Amino acid sequence: MEKFKNITAVAAPLPEVNVDTDKIIPKQYLKTIERTGLGKGLFSELRYNDDGTENKDFVLNKSQYKNAKILVAGDNFGCGSSREHAPWALLDYGIKVVISTSFADIFYNNCFKNGMLPIVLDEKEVSLLMEETERGSNATLTVDLESQEITTSDGNKINFKIDKFLKHCLLNGLDDIALTLEKNSEIGSYEDKIKSQRPWL
């Protein structure tokens, strides 16, 4: 996994609650056996017109948000299907950070497995950033994971919380599986214990 680096980028607003992963990446893109190339399908049912041209009204198609790397979204972002294709599509498109008042658990976890940072803030802070994003391409945000701080273009700072272990993995681009395999002998002794305690398994 790539290490998460601090970013300064345009933030796009998605003022909608319960943005589900079907919306983030519709089912027809799930037939791939690869992790790559999903950016083209990101929000595709909103992003494109029926003839395949871009829907000018969709936020990411507006010139000021074309280079957005940060999304500011409504509550319960990423709900529904467990498809990891959702963070894969966001990342492939270039979105590295999503900010909301809450995330669905599976989506939240999936982000960290891919070097993406979901940030939970309170309602007031999210509305402040949502307003900030209305300023278009002038609305750059800086996200610093090490100091757990978001800085607006006016220099306002907002702190965010994050699990210590997840932060450590993200900053160092650590592979979970390699970490777990270091505990191989503990897994082995657990298995031995279970064989006698719950032999039916």
Place this chain on the structure above:
Amino acid sequence: MSKSRTIYDKIWDDHLVNTNDDGTSLIYIDRHLVHEVTSPQAFEGLRMTKRKVRCPEKTLAVVDHNVPTTDRKNGIEDEESRIQVEALEKNCKEFGVEYFNELDIRQGIVHVVGPEQGFTLPGTTIMCGDSHTSTHGAFGALAMGIGTSEVEHILATQTLIQRKAKNFRVNVGGTAPDGVTAKDIILSIIGEIGAGGGTGSVIEYTGKAISDLSMEGRMTVCNMSIEGGARAGLIGPDEKTFSYIKDRPRSPKGDDFDRAVDYWNALNSDKDAYFDRDVYLDAAALPPVVTWGTSPEDVVSINGEVPDPEGIDDEIRKETKKSALEYMDLKPGTKIKDIELDVIFIGSCTNGRIEDLREVAKVVEGHHVNENLNAMIVPGSGLVKEQAINEGLDKIFMAAGFEWREPGCSMCLAMNPDKLLPGQRCASTSNRNFEGRQGFRGRTHLVSPAMAAAAAIAGRFVDVRDFVK
């Protein structure tokens, strides 16, 4: 341990391999279900790192999302679907995992197959790269949906890195009136707590209305825990649970079964166990319900009307609900019973089991599907289909004008040829009414099997209680 514990606490404690000082834990996974959509990248990851599947015998794979529900003896026509299905078959062979292909009678939707095979057992941790894994919680198992990276993690290590979730109790007291089913109960719960209400929690469903449910009904309830945002949903095991499990192909046999039952009985939440949150619903007061919007939280009584979002304080929420109405082509104040339908879909991991089909047969026997709509019934597995045929249900369905299909996920998620056309309106027994879920610009109303059956006959929503009279 002397402290009072919930069933979730107990299962968690019994699966801890290791806990770090910061609370991050490594938990052991007893059962891993695999399907074709969320696994190819995980197997590819194993190949690239030269890792093996640690416990192939604790892993079971089945194809469900992509398979057509028409005759498939001649293979799958859609090339991408075929490649994905073939990839699963090849991966299972290479890594030594048991696999049910689309011609195997045991094939079906992964969450129907697990319990049917006795693979799903109380007190186990069950994971699958599929959000509806919560279904298996009906057996008193800790069952969670995960992403593909975690699928790979389990394949390689038979464990997951997790932090403990909160305990959330949803107590459903009273007796559900006739015509009010498990589906109405869970939709009402989601309507109450919201689509994100269970985030960060494992829900335990308790109360008379829950214990009254059959195992199929309990699976319907737990299945949709994820639509309420919960990490998992579970129900303490009882005699119904044990008798469902007994004599299944993979369930414990003989002395092992008796020992297991002792262990399973002890799993139930202690009387004074602590819950971080409690919600109570009176089943006796519940009506059959229908969803009107594009989130499973958009629930309304069959006797109600489409609500007006103008009354919502939160600006973002108000705009979301207004755009949902636009997508659904509905106006506030429209009576639910005035909504006409184009398609009826009966099936899915929520409502594709034998009891669901029996409910449908009861309603439609001697009637005919309304001439203005298409109605299909898709059994959840080959064994459900066989059982339905043995009970003569297939004849009732076909005489009533339903299409009677081969098992699979079908129109629940439109990754196969079963899809809504743009603008079509569907009464569906599935779990998600998201935009485009059942087909590009399709419109989904979630209902129980009995309500879908009654709607199929009437051509619009009706109260199944009036209908049966």
